[in-house]
Amino acid sequence: MSSEQSEQNQVTRxxxxxxxxxxxxxxxxxxxxxxxxxxxINRLDPFLMLDHFHLTPGAGFPDHxxxxxxxxxxxxxxxxxxxxxxxxxxxxGPGDLQWMVAGRGIIHAESMSIxxxxxx
Numbered sequence: 538m539s540s541e542q543s544e545q546n547q548v549t550r551x552x553x554x555x556x557x558x559x560x561x562x563x564x565x566x567x568x569x570x571x572x573x574x575x576x577x578i579n580r581l582d583p584f585l586m587l588d589h590f591h592l593t594p595g596a597g598f599p600d601h602x603x604x605x606x607x608x609x610x611x612x613x614x615x616x617x618x619x620x621x622x623x624x625x626x627x628x629x630g631p632g633d634l635q636w637m638v639a640g641r642g643i644i645h646a647e648s649m650s651i652x653x654x655x656x657x
Contacts (some may be wrong), residue, residue: 564657597648603639621645
């Protein structure tokens with residue numbers, strides 16, 4: 538594709554609304570900033586929520602259900618342990634992406650990784 542064709546395919550979009558994601562306690566000692574799924578913007582199909590979370594040692598999101606949706610976790614830094622009711626478990630670290638499809642239902646939990654809590 539030539540640069541001229543590429544320029545013709547570009548679409549310029551304007552920001553129409555800015556949403557302030559306010560820090561909220563959630564889970565077990567976790568802090569979450571939710572920008573999508575808050576009162577400011579609650580219908581941005583196909584997204585239900587967009588969270589930025591911070592965990593300190595001992596904090597996390599204990600067992601909780603998901604059904605009929607997919608969750609995507611992308612770690613910027615630190616690491617989190619994930620475990621679910623169908624036997625999957627592991628560590629999600631910096632730059633890692635986890636895509637979990639809940640389908641008919643799953644229970645899962647995330648907590649700060651032991652190795653991450655030892656580095657703080």
